[in-house]
Amino acid sequence: MSSVKAQFLFDFGSPNAYMCHKVIRAIEARTGVRFEYVPILLGGLFKLTNNRSPAEAFAGIPNKQAYDRLEMTRFIAKHCLNQFKRNPFFPVNTLKIMRGACAAQKLGCFEHYVEVVFAAMWEQEKNMAMDDAILATLNDAGLDGEALVAASQDADVKARLLENTQSAHDRGAFGSPTFFIGDEIFFGKDRLREIEDEIVRAKTT
Secondary structure (H helix, E strand, O other), rough: OOOOEEEEEEOOOHHHHHHHHHHHHHHHHHHHEEEEEEOHHHHHHHHHEEEOOOOOOOOOOOOHHHHHHHHHHHHHHHHHOOOOOOOOOOOOOOOHHHHHHHHHHHHHHHHHHHHHHHHHOOOOOOOOOOHHHHHHHHHOOOHHHHHHHHHHOHHHHHHHHHHHHHHHOOOOOOOOEEEEEOOOEEEEEEHHHOOOOOOOOHHHH
Protein backbone atom coordinates (compact mmCIF):
# COMPACT_ATOMS: atom_id res chain seq x y z
CA MET A 1 0.00 0.00 0.00
CA SER A 2 1.23 3.49 -0.87
CA SER A 3 2.56 5.68 1.93
CA VAL A 4 1.57 8.88 0.12
CA LYS A 5 -0.94 10.83 2.21
CA ALA A 6 -3.64 12.49 0.09
CA GLN A 7 -6.36 14.52 1.79
CA PHE A 8 -9.50 16.13 0.38
CA LEU A 9 -10.92 18.91 2.57
CA PHE A 10 -14.53 19.47 1.59
CA ASP A 11 -17.83 21.12 2.40
CA PHE A 12 -21.00 19.80 0.74
CA GLY A 13 -22.02 23.38 -0.07
CA SER A 14 -19.32 23.73 -2.72
CA PRO A 15 -20.28 22.61 -6.24
CA ASN A 16 -16.58 22.40 -7.07
CA ALA A 17 -16.09 20.00 -4.14
CA TYR A 18 -18.86 17.82 -5.59
CA MET A 19 -17.14 17.81 -8.97
CA CYS A 20 -13.80 16.88 -7.42
CA HIS A 21 -15.50 14.10 -5.49
CA LYS A 22 -16.79 12.66 -8.75
CA VAL A 23 -13.33 12.75 -10.37
CA ILE A 24 -11.23 11.60 -7.39
CA ARG A 25 -12.05 7.91 -7.87
CA ALA A 26 -10.41 7.92 -11.29
CA ILE A 27 -7.27 9.50 -9.82
CA GLU A 28 -7.24 6.85 -7.10
CA ALA A 29 -7.54 4.11 -9.71
CA ARG A 30 -4.67 5.47 -11.77
CA THR A 31 -2.32 6.16 -8.86
CA GLY A 32 -3.26 3.51 -6.31
CA VAL A 33 -3.53 6.21 -3.63
CA ARG A 34 -6.73 6.64 -1.65
CA PHE A 35 -7.85 10.11 -0.60
CA GLU A 36 -8.77 10.79 3.00
CA TYR A 37 -11.95 12.88 3.08
CA VAL A 38 -11.82 15.59 5.76
CA PRO A 39 -15.10 17.43 6.57
CA ILE A 40 -14.65 21.15 7.20
CA LEU A 41 -17.12 24.01 7.66
CA LEU A 42 -16.64 26.41 4.79
CA GLY A 43 -18.42 29.29 6.51
CA GLY A 44 -16.14 28.91 9.51
CA LEU A 45 -13.07 28.78 7.30
CA PHE A 46 -14.19 31.95 5.51
CA LYS A 47 -14.45 33.71 8.87
CA LEU A 48 -11.01 32.51 9.96
CA THR A 49 -9.38 33.67 6.72
CA ASN A 50 -11.51 36.77 6.01
CA ASN A 51 -12.43 35.14 2.70
CA ARG A 52 -15.69 35.47 0.76
CA SER A 53 -17.51 33.17 -1.62
CA PRO A 54 -16.87 33.74 -5.36
CA ALA A 55 -20.52 34.76 -5.80
CA GLU A 56 -20.01 37.57 -3.30
CA ALA A 57 -16.44 38.48 -4.18
CA PHE A 58 -17.09 38.78 -7.91
CA ALA A 59 -20.69 40.04 -7.79
CA GLY A 60 -19.72 43.27 -9.57
CA ILE A 61 -17.55 41.63 -12.26
CA PRO A 62 -19.89 40.16 -14.92
CA ASN A 63 -17.07 38.96 -17.16
CA LYS A 64 -15.49 37.01 -14.31
CA GLN A 65 -18.81 35.42 -13.45
CA ALA A 66 -19.40 34.50 -17.09
CA TYR A 67 -15.95 32.94 -17.37
CA ASP A 68 -16.48 30.92 -14.18
CA ARG A 69 -19.71 29.53 -15.63
CA LEU A 70 -17.91 28.68 -18.87
CA GLU A 71 -15.10 26.94 -17.01
CA MET A 72 -17.61 24.90 -15.02
CA THR A 73 -19.44 23.90 -18.20
CA ARG A 74 -16.18 22.74 -19.75
CA PHE A 75 -15.27 20.72 -16.63
CA ILE A 76 -18.71 19.06 -16.58
CA ALA A 77 -18.38 18.11 -20.25
CA LYS A 78 -14.81 16.84 -19.89
CA HIS A 79 -15.65 14.54 -17.00
CA CYS A 80 -19.19 13.61 -18.15
CA LEU A 81 -20.81 14.89 -14.96
CA ASN A 82 -24.22 14.72 -16.54
CA GLN A 83 -26.12 14.37 -13.28
CA PHE A 84 -24.98 17.75 -11.95
CA LYS A 85 -27.68 20.34 -11.34
CA ARG A 86 -27.35 23.82 -9.88
CA ASN A 87 -29.00 23.75 -6.47
CA PRO A 88 -31.85 26.29 -6.45
CA PHE A 89 -31.31 26.89 -2.71
CA PHE A 90 -27.62 27.80 -3.11
CA PRO A 91 -25.95 28.99 -0.95
CA VAL A 92 -27.04 26.39 1.59
CA ASN A 93 -26.17 26.55 5.28
CA THR A 94 -24.23 23.30 5.64
CA LEU A 95 -23.59 23.24 9.40
CA LYS A 96 -26.01 20.37 10.04
CA ILE A 97 -24.84 18.15 7.20
CA MET A 98 -21.16 18.80 7.90
CA ARG A 99 -21.69 17.84 11.54
CA GLY A 100 -23.54 14.88 10.10
CA ALA A 101 -20.44 13.91 8.14
CA CYS A 102 -18.42 13.80 11.36
CA ALA A 103 -21.23 11.81 12.97
CA ALA A 104 -21.13 9.36 10.05
CA GLN A 105 -17.41 8.87 10.67
CA LYS A 106 -18.21 8.06 14.29
CA LEU A 107 -20.99 5.63 13.33
CA GLY A 108 -19.03 3.90 10.56
CA CYS A 109 -21.13 4.93 7.54
CA PHE A 110 -19.07 7.86 6.26
CA GLU A 111 -18.53 6.85 2.62
CA HIS A 112 -22.22 6.10 2.10
CA TYR A 113 -23.20 9.34 3.82
CA VAL A 114 -20.86 11.38 1.60
CA GLU A 115 -22.28 9.86 -1.58
CA VAL A 116 -25.86 10.43 -0.46
CA VAL A 117 -25.44 14.03 0.66
CA PHE A 118 -23.37 15.16 -2.33
CA ALA A 119 -26.05 13.68 -4.60
CA ALA A 120 -28.82 15.37 -2.64
CA MET A 121 -27.10 18.74 -2.95
CA TRP A 122 -25.89 18.65 -6.55
CA GLU A 123 -28.02 16.09 -8.38
CA GLN A 124 -31.39 16.12 -6.61
CA GLU A 125 -31.63 19.87 -5.86
CA LYS A 126 -32.62 19.43 -2.21
CA ASN A 127 -32.45 22.08 0.48
CA MET A 128 -30.11 20.25 2.82
CA ALA A 129 -30.25 22.98 5.45
CA MET A 130 -33.73 21.77 6.41
CA ASP A 131 -34.22 19.11 9.08
CA ASP A 132 -36.99 17.29 7.23
CA ALA A 133 -35.01 17.15 4.00
CA ILE A 134 -31.92 15.83 5.80
CA LEU A 135 -33.83 13.13 7.66
CA ALA A 136 -35.82 11.99 4.63
CA THR A 137 -32.75 11.91 2.39
CA LEU A 138 -30.74 9.80 4.82
CA ASN A 139 -33.57 7.38 5.57
CA ASP A 140 -34.51 6.98 1.91
CA ALA A 141 -30.89 6.03 1.17
CA GLY A 142 -30.89 3.27 3.77
CA LEU A 143 -29.00 5.23 6.43
CA ASP A 144 -30.22 5.63 9.99
CA GLY A 145 -31.24 9.25 9.77
CA GLU A 146 -32.40 9.52 13.35
CA ALA A 147 -29.14 8.11 14.71
CA LEU A 148 -27.03 10.35 12.50
CA VAL A 149 -28.97 13.48 13.41
CA ALA A 150 -28.73 12.61 17.09
CA ALA A 151 -24.99 11.89 16.87
CA SER A 152 -24.42 15.16 15.04
CA GLN A 153 -25.32 16.92 18.30
CA ASP A 154 -22.69 15.08 20.35
CA ALA A 155 -20.03 17.35 21.81
CA ASP A 156 -17.16 15.31 20.34
CA VAL A 157 -18.71 15.45 16.87
CA LYS A 158 -19.15 19.22 17.03
CA ALA A 159 -15.58 19.54 18.31
CA ARG A 160 -14.18 17.43 15.48
CA LEU A 161 -15.71 19.69 12.84
CA LEU A 162 -14.32 22.77 14.58
CA GLU A 163 -10.90 21.15 14.90
CA ASN A 164 -10.86 20.09 11.25
CA THR A 165 -11.73 23.63 10.20
CA GLN A 166 -9.15 25.26 12.46
CA SER A 167 -6.49 22.80 11.30
CA ALA A 168 -7.34 23.55 7.66
CA HIS A 169 -6.82 27.26 8.34
CA ASP A 170 -3.58 26.64 10.20
CA ARG A 171 -2.22 24.63 7.26
CA GLY A 172 -3.01 27.40 4.77
CA ALA A 173 -6.49 26.52 3.48
CA PHE A 174 -8.97 29.28 2.67
CA GLY A 175 -11.77 27.49 0.83
CA SER A 176 -13.23 24.24 -0.48
CA PRO A 177 -12.13 22.09 -2.18
CA THR A 178 -8.61 22.04 -0.73
CA PHE A 179 -6.17 19.16 -1.13
CA PHE A 180 -3.02 18.20 0.70
CA ILE A 181 -0.59 15.74 -0.82
CA GLY A 182 1.76 15.29 2.10
CA ASP A 183 2.40 18.90 3.10
CA GLU A 184 1.77 20.33 -0.39
CA ILE A 185 -1.45 22.35 -0.64
CA PHE A 186 -3.64 22.62 -3.76
CA PHE A 187 -6.90 24.52 -4.15
CA GLY A 188 -9.77 24.03 -6.55
CA LYS A 189 -10.90 21.58 -9.19
CA ASP A 190 -8.60 23.18 -11.75
CA ARG A 191 -5.60 21.74 -9.88
CA LEU A 192 -6.54 18.07 -10.21
CA ARG A 193 -3.87 17.44 -12.84
CA GLU A 194 -1.20 18.94 -10.61
CA ILE A 195 -2.54 16.94 -7.67
CA GLU A 196 -2.18 13.71 -9.60
CA ASP A 197 1.29 14.72 -10.76
CA GLU A 198 2.31 15.37 -7.15
CA ILE A 199 0.99 11.97 -6.05
CA VAL A 200 3.02 10.28 -8.77
CA ARG A 201 6.12 12.29 -7.86
CA ALA A 202 5.70 11.52 -4.16
CA LYS A 203 5.39 7.80 -4.86
CA THR A 204 8.77 7.77 -6.59
CA THR A 205 10.75 9.67 -3.95
